[in-house]
Amino acid sequence: MAITPGTLKILALRQLVRPGPLYSWSQSFSTSLIHEKNIRAGQVKGTANKNKPLTYEQSQYPHLMGVTKSWNSWNTSNLDGEMAFAPHTTAEDTFIRKFMLGAWHDLFLTEVIIKRRQNMVIVAGFVKRVPQTRMLYFLKGFTEELLSHFLKRPVTVEIQTAGLRDLIHKYV
Amino acid sequence: MAASIGSFSTFSKWTCISQLLGRNYPIGYTCIVRHCSANAKENKKPASPTPDEVREWKKINWRAYATGRVRLQVPEDPDFPVMLIPGHSVLPQVLEKREQAKRPPMKLTQPRYRRMLPEQDWTDVWPTAHTFKWSVVPFPVRQGFVKPTESALPREKYGNAELMKIPNFLHLTPQHVQKHCAAIKKFCTPWPKALEDDTVCDKHFPLRVITRDYVADGPTMRDPRARFVTIQLKLSSLKLDEHAKDKFLKLVGDRYNKETDVLTLEADRCPVRKQNYEYTLYLLTALYHESWKQEPWEADQTEVDMIKFEWPLTTAKAKVLDTIIKIKQAQQEKGSKVPKILEDLPDTSSPDLIEKTEIIQEYKEVLSELYEHGEDVHQLEKYKNTTKKLLIGL
Numbered sequence: 330m331a332i333t334p335g336t337l338k339i340l341a342l343r344q345l346v347r348p349g350p351l352y353s354w355s356q357s358f359s360t361s362l363i364h365e366k367n368i369r370a371g372q373v374k375g376t377a378n379k380n381k382p383l384t385y386e387q388s389q390y391p392h393l394m395g396v397t398k399s400w401n402s403w404n405t406s407n408l409d410g411e412m413a414f415a416p417h418t419t420a421e422d423t424f425i426r427k428f429m430l431g432a433w434h435d436l437f438l439t440e441v442i443i444k445r446r447q448n449m450v451i452v453a454g455f456v457k458r459v460p461q462t463r464m465l466y467f468l469k470g471f472t473e474e475l476l477s478h479f480l481k482r483p484v485t486v487e488i489q490t491a492g493l494r495d496l497i498h499k500y501v
Numbered sequence: 502m503a504a505s506i507g508s509f510s511t512f513s514k515w516t517c518i519s520q521l522l523g524r525n526y527p528i529g530y531t532c533i534v535r536h537c538s539a540n541a542k543e544n545k546k547p548a549s550p551t552p553d554e555v556r557e558w559k560k561i562n563w564r565a566y567a568t569g570r571v572r573l574q575v576p577e578d579p580d581f582p583v584m585l586i587p588g589h590s591v592l593p594q595v596l597e598k599r600e601q602a603k604r605p606p607m608k609l610t611q612p613r614y615r616r617m618l619p620e621q622d623w624t625d626v627w628p629t630a631h632t633f634k635w636s637v638v639p640f641p642v643r644q645g646f647v648k649p650t651e652s653a654l655p656r657e658k659y660g661n662a663e664l665m666k667i668p669n670f671l672h673l674t675p676q677h678v679q680k681h682c683a684a685i686k687k688f689c690t691p692w693p694k695a696l697e698d699d700t701v702c703d704k705h706f707p708l709r710v711i712t713r714d715y716v717a718d719g720p721t722m723r724d725p726r727a728r729f730v731t732i733q734l735k736l737s738s739l740k741l742d743e744h745a746k747d748k749f750l751k752l753v754g755d756r757y758n759k760e761t762d763v764l765t766l767e768a769d770r771c772p773v774r775k776q777n778y779e780y781t782l783y784l785l786t787a788l789y790h791e792s793w794k795q796e797p798w799e800a801d802q803t804e805v806d807m808i809k810f811e812w813p814l815t816t817a818k819a820k821v822l823d824t825i826i827k828i829k830q831a832q833q834e835k836g837s838k839v840p841k842i843l844e845d846l847p848d849t850s851s852p853d854l855i856e857k858t859e860i861i862q863e864y865k866e867v868l869s870e871l872y873e874h875g876e877d878v879h880q881l882e883k884y885k886n887t888t889k890k891l892l893i894g895l
Contacts, residue, residue, distance in 0.1 A: 385645055385656055385663065397646035399666045404718060410726075414719030439662040445718040446630065453632045453665050460607055481720065487632040487665075495660040498645075 368392070375501035385498040386440055403444040418445070421480060425452060432472055436465075438496045450476070450484045458490040465490070612636035624680055630672045633664040638671065707738035712774060729769045730777040732785065736762050739789060748799075749792035750808055810872035812865050821864060821891070822852050860891055 371391035373383055389398040402422050406415035422443050429441045433456065442453040452472070456465065469486045476484040613636050617626070626637060635658040644663045645656035658664055696702050711731040715724035736757065741749055750757055757764050766784055768777040804814045812818055855861060867887045871880050 385661070389646065393646075399663060401666070403666065403668070411717070413724070414717055417720050418718070442632075442662065442666050444632070444666075444668075447716050448718050448722070450718065451632065455660060455662060455665075458607070458609075482718070489632075489634060489636070489665070491660045496662070498656070 373501060379500050381501050382494070382497040383499055383501055384439055384496050388498045388501075401440045401442050403442075405445070421450075424479070425450070425476065428476065429454075429472070433468055436468075438491055438493075448482050450480060450482065451487055452476070452484065453487045454489075455491045455496060456488050458492055614639040622676070623674060624676050627671045633658075633667075633669050633671075635659045635661065635664070703735060703738070707734055709733040710778065712778075728772060728774045728777055729767065730774060730781055731765060731767045732778075732781045733766075734764045734785070736764050741789075741792065744795065744799075745792040747808060749788060752788055752792060810869045812869065815868075817868055818856075818865075821861065822855060824892070825855055825861075826852070863887055864891055 368390065373381070373387055375381065386398055386401075394400065402418075404418050405411050406418045425443055426441050429437065429452065436456045436459070438455040438457060440454065444451040444453065459465065465488070469488065472486050473484050613626075617639055638658060642658050642664065643655040644658075644661055644667075647653050647655055656663070696705070709732065711733065713727065713729065715727055716722075717724060736746070736749070739749075753764060756766060766781045768781045768784070771777045771780060802814075804811065804816065807814060864887050867880075867883050871884055874880060
């Protein structure tokens with residue numbers, strides 16, 4: 330093997346990586362603070378044709394929560410001294426979202442927004458503007474009735490309708 | 502929010518055309534026609550499609566055809582009748598009916614904010630707390646992030662979920678508050694005129710009981726923190742003599758605030774609020790009566806046990822008097838110099854008389870201040886000067 334400057338570099342790098350006594354490579358090893366931001370999680374992958382529609386919420390990165398977009402669950406369980414019901418609240422939120430996903434299948438244009446005020450649970454969001462208005466009214470009553478029974482407290486569904494493409498913020 | 506589109510996988514445009522020409526004809530397909538009937542009549546041989554026909558085929562929305570949403574419109578030709586397959590072919594009458602059943606496009610009413618009058622009552626429009634409704638709020642409002650490089654405005658209120666998330670106060674305008682007040686006014690009684698002053702209130706109602714109620718969105722309406730009871734009382738409202746107050750303060754410890762003269766008792770040991778309240782009252786009663794009791798061992802208290810500065814108990818008193826008496830005795834000997842200030846002192850035989858003199862009283866006050874307020878430069882300076890005055894006469 331001919332020794333070229335490139336080979337030398339590789340050899341030097343190998344020397345660097347090889348486990349050995351600390352003093353042999355400590356001079357060329359520098360550290361810095363960890364940039365603790367996983368910017369790949371929760372981001373939507375783009376398409377080649379830039380034709381994948383995103384809502385405003387989807388278009389904002391998760392680490393911008395509370396900066397450019399707000400939370401989907403509004404409750405007091407993260408306040409100081411209010412931790413008693415926090416696990417219940419989180420589990421209930423998951424249950425409500427799953428319920429909405431099934432009962433309002435393919436109807437919600439946004440994420441389900443769950444707000445809690447005093448002992449009330451408010452489920453809000455945008456749904457598709459479908460011709461069957463009676464269906465929406467039925468679903469509203471159905472959801473309120475069933476969730477109130479499950480959660481043992483009043484549940485209100487405050488939905489609004491929008492056109493299919495009206496919530497599209499951008500295409501990726 | 503991807504709109505679902507019907508699947509269209511195996512059926513391509515060109516297989517459609519070949520089926521239309523009668524080649525590669527699969528049984529079970531609905532409506533197969535030869536469209537080049539005019540050519541076939543004249544030449545009596547299978548004809549290739551003319552450019553016009555090709556253009557026509559290209560106009561056909563094959564995707565819609567394949568999903569069954571549109572049927573081919575076939576011109577009637579006696580020589581080449583449409584092949585009807587029972588159970589599969591769709592008759593023209595059925596086609597017409599299907600077309601009639603098409604729903605006209607939805608007509609939307611105008612949003613409410615466009616139909617509002619300027620002189621309307623907003624409390625009727627938005628009576629209670631509600632999620633933001635774009636169709637009702639009459640003013641233009643935007644929320645959302647736009648990059649500084651983009652010239653676009655933030656998203657408007659229509660279809661803006663961010664506005665639905667944040668709490669709004671559209672149900673708490675001054676008009677709303679006015680209406681609420683008017684509604685609950687009948688349940689209110691006027692404040693007693695005699696109790697308008699806070700000091701009078703404190704005099705008649707010296708005990709303050711603090712409890713907290715909790716409303717939480719949880720599986721139970723009970724909150725363990727609701728059992729906490731705090732009572733507050735000004736110590737001046739209790740009848741205590743010198744000894745009783747001293748004992749009371751010693752029993753109470755840090756529950757008494759010297760600055761505000763307020764005693765605070767807290768209880769959370771019982772499971773129910775009522776029990777805790779009764780326990781605090783019991784504590785207060787017991788404290789009061791205990792502090793009035795004079796136990797035999799209380800006579801053994803020394804200077805260290807006292808909370809306040811007690812001049813008669815201090816060792817300083819004895820030492821000062823002793824020193825002065827010694828100085829006075831030395832004065833009687835020949836050739837000794839005594840500070841002028843001590844020359845006027847009364848006879849050494851009576852310490853009580855010496856104690857009442859001005860210089861000793863001053864020393865006592867300064868020492869008392871030093872104990873009460875703690876040591877600082879000012880106090881120490883005063884103490885130094887008084888001591889010098891007493892001993893050397895400066």
